[in-house]
Amino acid sequence: MASTPLSLILITLNIQLLLLSLQTQAQTSAPAPSPSGPLNLTAILEKNGQYSTLIRLLQETQTDTQIANQLNNSAQGLSVFAPTDNAFNNLPSGALNGLTNQNKVLLIQYHITPKYYSLTNLLTVSNPVPTQASGANGNWGLNFTGQGNQVNVSTGIDSTQINNALRQQPPLAVYQVDKVLLPEELFGAKSPASSPTEAKAPSSSSNNSTNTSAPSPGTSAGGRNVLGLGLTLGLGLACMGAFS
Incomplete structure (x- = not known):
């Protein structure tokens, strides 16, 4: 049995050492996977497009900051129902401008539940599901x-189908809706304000009765004149009888 030449053994060892060195260098130079950053609702909406009005309202009301804080500090997660730009465009004219700043905050919060729900979860929830x-x-x-x-969502004023999941992974779910969800507390029918009671003008019949019942100055004076003349004539006749 022929012995293995020493030179062949050395070559094999060198090759193994070289391969081990290259592997070590590759592992050292490869960047470590970066931890996933904080969830950003605005970035999710921007990536999918057609949510510019919602993004503006999230920023104006500072609800985007509130959502970021809750996602970092809550184990329950969040579910967001995101109306498209067309949904806002289809609102009655002046519907948004007629809201106070506080009511705009409430409108946006009405589209957020303080808990993560998958579409399957939404089919088995106990209604009504509380919002923020x-x-x-x-x-x-x-x-x-x-x-x-198919999942539908309703408010008591309007309803729509949830058509698309922009994100469906704990702790955040974002669903597209094609209508703005209108809470009854802000957009429900209000009873018309009662008009103030108007002062009633005197009726013509009242005026007539008043005028009829009041004695006429002319008639009263005439009666007194007739009575005085009768007394004078009576006294004159009596005197004539006495001197006759």
Whole structure:
């Protein structure tokens, strides 16, 4: 049995050492995977387009900052129902401009639930599902119905189908809606204000009765003149009888 030449053994060892060195260098030079950054709702909306009005309102009301803080500090997550630009364009004229700044905050908060829901979860929730908007009577709610892959959301004023999941991964779900979700607390029918009671003008019949019942100055004076003349004639006749 022929012995392996020493030179061949050395060559094999050198090759193995070279391969090990190259592998070590590759592992050292490769950048470590960077940790995923904080979730950014605005960036998600911008990536998908057609949400410029919603983005503007999120920034104006500072709800985008509130959402970022909640995602970093809450284990429950969030679900956002994002109306498209067309949804805002289809609102009645002046609907947004007629809201106070506080009511704009409430409108945006009404599109956010303080819990993560997948589409499957939304089919089995107990309605109404509380949103982040609230008033004197507690949180304002949304109602979800549907079957299969179709989920509808309603407010009591309007309803629409959830057509697209922009993101569906804990702790944040973002769903497209083609209508602005209008809470009854802001857009519900209001009873018309009662008009102030008007002072009633005197009726013509009242004037007539007043004028009829009041004695006429002329008639009263005439009566007194006739009575005086009668007394004078009576006294004259009596005197004539006495001297006759």
